[in-house]
Amino acid sequence: MSPTNQQTLESIIAQLRSKGMRKTAGLTSVIETLIDADRPLTIAEISERMDSAARCDPATVYRILEKLEKARVVRKLGMHERAMYFELLHRENHHDYLLCTGCGSITQVSAACPVGALERQLQETTGFTNLTHELVFYGMCPKCSQ
Amino acid sequence: MSPTNQQTLESIIAQLRSKGMRKTAGLTSVIETLIDADRPLTIAEISERMDSAARCDPATVYRILEKLEKARVVRKLGMHERAMYFELLHRENHHDYLLCTGCGSITQVSAACPVGALERQLQETTGFTNLTHELVFYGMCPKCSQ
DNA sequence: ATACCTGCAAAGTCTTTGCCTTAGG
DNA sequence: CCTAAGGCAAAGACTTTGCAGGTAT
Numbered sequence: 001m002s003p004t005n006q007q008t009l010e011s012i013i014a015q016l017r018s019k020g021m022r023k024t025a026g027l028t029s030v031i032e033t034l035i036d037a038d039r040p041l042t043i044a045e046i047s048e049r050m051d052s053a054a055r056c057d058p059a060t061v062y063r064i065l066e067k068l069e070k071a072r073v074v075r076k077l078g079m080h081e082r083a084m085y086f087e088l089l090h091r092e093n094h095h096d097y098l099l100c101t102g103c104g105s106i107t108q109v110s111a112a113c114p115v116g117a118l119e120r121q122l123q124e125t126t127g128f129t130n131l132t133h134e135l136v137f138y139g140m141c142p143k144c145s146q
Numbered sequence: 147m148s149p150t151n152q153q154t155l156e157s158i159i160a161q162l163r164s165k166g167m168r169k170t171a172g173l174t175s176v177i178e179t180l181i182d183a184d185r186p187l188t189i190a191e192i193s194e195r196m197d198s199a200a201r202c203d204p205a206t207v208y209r210i211l212e213k214l215e216k217a218r219v220v221r222k223l224g225m226h227e228r229a230m231y232f233e234l235l236h237r238e239n240h241h242d243y244l245l246c247t248g249c250g251s252i253t254q255v256s257a258a259c260p261v262g263a264l265e266r267q268l269q270e271t272t273g274f275t276n277l278t279h280e281l282v283f284y285g286m287c288p289k290c291s292q
Numbered sequence: 293a294t295a296c297c298t299g300c301a302a303a304g305t306c307t308t309t310g311c312c313t314t315a316g317g
Numbered sequence: 318c319c320t321a322a323g324g325c326a327a328a329g330a331c332t333t334t335g336c337a338g339g340t341a342t
Binding site: 022056057060082 | 296297298299301305
Binding site: 008031034035037038039040041042043044046065068069072073074076077078079081083084085086087088089090097098100101106107108109111114115117118119121122123126127128129130131133134135137138139140141142145 | 190
């Protein structure tokens with residue numbers, strides 16, 4: 001692990017310790033794994049990638065991530081619900097969404113979607129075909145921030 | 147249901163019929179429900195919102211959506227896997243992702259993320275606070291499109 | 293010594309499949 | 318008629334929780 005990453009790790013742990021969390025092998029190893037990751041990971045993947053010495057149960061990884069999320073060190077991707085979401089695919093009718101992390105409400109963003117240019121660029125540079133995208137904003141709605 | 151929506155419904159069903167699907171009460175009602183929806187819906191929500199006359203089992207909704215997705219009439223949001231994904235939240239270090247719908251590979255997008263301006267605008271116009279966002283592109287990677 | 297953390301196992305939730313009946317074309 | 322579609326129920330997969338024992342402070 002590079003000196004920069006080592007520093008990141010220590011600063012995160014210091015922040016958590018100040019909130020009363022204990023520095024355990026599991027906590028350290030989960031954060032290390034996330035720092036080293038080049039993409040979002042599932043609970044199972046994190047558990048598998050942890051050093052065999054510090055490997056811990058998926059249930060424990062779950063509980064660690066729960067705390068890391070509350071501390072805003074980590075975020076969970078997706079709609080923040082267990083279930084899958086489906087929407088109609090009108091070509092002329094793409095929508096982005098605004099989701100409240102407090103109450104879970106989902107509303108459409110009315111402004112024009114700003115990623116068309118990047119999408120075309122990606123199609124050229126990466127060789128991917130049939131590109132579509134999904135853009136979701138997360139935040140606290142006025143009611144929930146009170 | 148407005149005449150425009152009625153037309154949308156019929157054109158979708160015609161498209162599906164040409165692929166050998168039968169026009170059933172369930173299929174019609176699922177599509178109607180999605181047309182009327184103002185946000186993505188879960189399987190359970192679709193089942194609940196269907197007219198009591200045409201309401202059908204969640205398992206059936208699942209199978210209908212499966213076909214609609216193959217026909218590219220509907221899309222599924224999220225990481226397209228059952229599991230939840232987590233990533234570290236470096237403030238200076240936001241990433242967008244490119245996901246292959248064929249093999250499921252996930253890679254980072256290196257280009258700058260184009261949604262910062264919209265995010266600030268939403269923060270002002272909607273009253274949402276602590277906005278973050280998630281941008282994922284979906285497509286077929288070069289290997290899978292062969 | 294005390295509270296937090298952990299592993300194991302069980303419970304819960306949503307998805308996915310099998311089977312048999314129903315119904316579209 | 319023939320075959321796709323639907324309902325019910327069971328199987329799967331991942332998450333979430335309870336509990337008893339371990340560990341950081």
